[in-house]
Amino acid sequence: MTRSLRVAVVGSGPSGIYAADALTDQTAIPVTVDVIDMLPVPYGLVRYGVAPDHLSIRSVRNTLQKVLDRDSVRFLGNVEVGRDVSVAELHHFYDAVIFTYGAASDRRLGIPGEDLEGSIAATDLVNWYCGHPNAKTDLIESAIATPTAVAVIGVGNVAVDVTRVLAKTPAELEYTDMPQHVLDALAATHITDVHLLGRRGPAQASFTTKELRELGELEATEVIVNPIDVELDPVSQATVDSDRVMARNVEVVREWSTRGPTGKPQRLHVRFFARPVEILGTDHVEAIVIERTTIDENGGAVGTGVLETIPVQLVVRSVGYRGLPLEGLPFDTERHVVPNADGRVVSDGVAVSGEYVAGWIKRGPSGIIGTNKKDASATVAALLADAPTLSPAAEPDPEAISALLASRGVGAITYQGWQAIDAAEIALGASRGRDRTTIHDRDELIRVGSGS
Ligand SMILES: Cc1cc2nc3c(=O)[nH]c(=O)nc-3n(C[C@H](O)[C@H](O)[C@H](O)COP(=O)(O)OP(=O)(O)OC[C@H]3O[C@@H](n4cnc5c(N)ncnc54)[C@H](O)[C@@H]3O)c2cc1C
Known part of the structure; x- marks a missing residue:
């Protein structure tokens, strides 16, 4: 392949961001990554699970943010895979997809x-x-x-x-x-x-x-x-x-x-x-x-x-917690995970080309934030090893998925949008003498994140 490998990571919790980190922190195979999340904001359970009175653990987001800061990584928030874009469509735009959508139930x-x-x-x-x-x-x-x-x-x-x-x-x-x-x-x-x-x-x-x-x-x-x-x-x-x-x-x-x-x-x-x-x-x-x-x-x-x-x-x-199935992906209804071998998604005992999984939806809802780093790195190692055999995406232009989403009326929140939300939360917190106050209203998040 003469261009960079294009990878979508579905979920911006720790495992998704650690996967993006491992993909873009190596030089053997140039990779660009889109980290897609159904929420307008990144970090998954670091934001919506880790107890708000545990400030030092929640500050892991500062480490995760450094990955989203990279030019080779793009954040597409407010995009729900399975609703706004299907798994099959992702394969049209990306050479490989890593599912890291957690275990929300x-x-x-x-x-x-x-x-x-x-x-x-x-x-x-x-x-x-x-x-x-x-x-x-x-x-x-x-x-x-x-x-x-x-x-x-x-x-x-x-x-x-x-x-x-x-x-x-x-x-x-x-x-x-x-x-x-x-x-x-x-x-x-x-x-x-x-x-x-x-x-x-x-x-x-x-x-x-x-x-x-x-x-x-x-x-x-x-x-x-x-x-x-x-x-x-x-x-x-x-x-x-x-x-x-x-x-x-x-x-x-x-x-x-x-x-x-x-x-x-x-x-x-x-x-x-x-x-x-x-x-x-x-x-x-x-x-x-x-x-x-x-x-x-x-x-x-x-x-x-x-x-x-x-x-x-x-x-x-x-x-x-319990993982849920995502349409278009195999699912193990007993273990509530996506069946996989070393992070390669497996259907009827056979690895599905270009599909990978990491984090809680790979191994079940256990382990601390750090556990997902090693887990995501192992999945990325499998993906990079498979790179020469992956079927290239039909439409690798990074703007093509944005155009599809826009045509469906889906306003993706970008990294810059997240930075605006981040600044607004810090300002809201400061007005009450706190470091930050979470904005909970989806419309408000989208309003701030899209600059409208
Ligand atoms: C209540 C609670 C407290 C915790 N406290 C700690 C702690 O103090 N310290 C610690 O080390 N660990 C803690 N953990 C564990 C830690 O949060 C997990 O190990 C980690 O978040 C799992 O990462 P993940 O990326 O697999 O999943 P998640 O963090 O759940 O991320 C999944 C992401 O996928 C997105 N998503 C889901 N479905 C879709 C879809 N269809 N399309 C697009 N995006 C989608 C979600 O919005 C989410 O952002 C806690 C867990 C919980 C539940």
Whole structure:
């Protein structure tokens, strides 16, 4: 090929940007990249997942931005693949496509009462507090307005984030980039008790210790743990003996179990061996029924038949994210990922020429931001190795896709548009003494991003 290789990356989360980085940070094969995102703004879950009170983690966007700054990389925001342009059409404009569209849906508990009003997915709560343009604002704001007691189900970092955000005082959230209506709604809640429920024990939980520890340092919330929950059975003891993270987590929870009352106005009840079996209520959540579990020889949870009812008016399930199919791409309906071999998309056991995948939609929703760098690099290595055999795009002119989108009335937001949004958010934040305030309204994002 005499021209540069033209690659589309679908999704501008960490894996998409790391893929663009790996493609353009090598010189053996000249590549130009279009990073396409359905949202008018880049960075995926770094913007719409990572907790807004974790400023240093959110600042990863500054590193990611350096990739979008490159001349060989172009951002096309506000373009949804599968709606505004099809997968087949992408092949017309690009020599290869890397799909990095993440895992945006949530997993369900599968228990009675899950669809009652007041039972919500952490995904929806997170979208709302991060200012996602598609947030279910009315649903979340009515769900959190009146409850005094809340159950958060799950023992990963997302459950910890959600618990922390619900338990923090307005002063503890004031410095974040949360939209003002979010800060106002959180300040107006009446929550006094949060129950963080895990099916298994502290030795099986997937928290990271730093995040876990923060729960014990909240200004207005005391943390309560029943000492019986930190008595380790032999299987859990063996885990703690061989895994330093688990050992540290257990140490943190054990220290909490020794704390006496502090007189703080709110309580966080961290409960292990508690499997949710039913959410009770007539038309709204009134309580959750949990079953005490024990750990079997494989570290799994086994019910003991001992039930307990906890009065709560809000249940937030945080039991994992889930990838969704994209029309025109194969999909593994059991693992909820795009089937692939080393990042090459596979259909009926055969690699599809010119199609690649990276990040959460490649390997499932696990791993931290950094995990996606290695993962995206491995996919890019496969693509570059295949480069001599790729079928060239029929229409490689970079302006051709823009013309198609314009003919469909799709106003793509460019990198310059994103920079305008970025500046507007910084100015909005400064007007309130903060570093930044997220603009949550899609029309406003598009208005600012398109300079209209
Ligand atoms: C609530 C939460 C908190 C987290 N906190 C941390 C943390 O503190 N530290 C940490 O290291 N990791 C954290 N993670 C994990 C981290 O965010 C992920 O590892 C990472 O974002 C996955 O990257 P990705 O690019 O695969 O997916 P995503 O970040 O989800 O990016 C996917 C992108 O694809 C776009 N997209 C989707 N469909 C389409 C389509 N059809 N057309 C065009 N674009 C599309 C989306 O808009 C999005 O921008 C957190 C995750 C969650 C869910």
